[in-house]
Amino acid sequence: MTAPLVHIACLCAAWCRTCESYRQVFEAACAELPRDGLQVRWIDIEDEAELIGDLDIETFPTLLIADAAHVRFAGPLTPQPETLRRVLRAHLADATPARVGPEYTELARRLAGHEAP
Template sequence: MSIPTDAHQRHAHTTLVACLCAAWCRTCDAYHEVMADLRAQFPDYRFIWVDIEDDEELVGELEVETFPTLLIGVGEQLRFIGPVTPQLSTAQRMISSAVEAPMSPANPSAQALLVRLQSSC
């Protein structure tokens, strides 16, 4: 997948936090408030809500088994993907440490999703 140059440049260093959830998940419903609080705390980061069923084409081959799952990337560098407990303090620590962490070990499906999300406006 080629990335448009303007989108690539615009998001080259952007920290993206994607919450991967499902509409039927009651835990995910409660996580909306946590995501709103995170947006307020980290105003320079992009926060995206991805419904793995409604956005199935976007999610691609990635298997999400536990909700909520966060995907965190800086530019096109995957820093974290995994389930988190639905508490604000847990998500705050996860985001702060993931942004400072080295690139995460290769997960081709998660890496491809990050690139697709970063290239979307």
């Protein structure tokens, strides 16, 4: 039996200077992870507004970790590499559902049915 596909999505905006510098941090941290069973996405919330749906992102960067069953983590992060690595390690190892609004659950559902560009 194979492990479920886990989606890791960083939600940012092209106009956000923090996001601009954070993209390299995000990509480097994700490159350290085993790639089997992971779908990593950088999502510009304006370019992919249809995918984002009704989710209102107020703080950047915002991270989503979800599998087909539920959201494991969703929320803003401080833009430090070690914070990202710690959150990734914790929530990839623990499939406990996070308490999130329905907008995050809907985004996770759309990611599960959406191929990365």
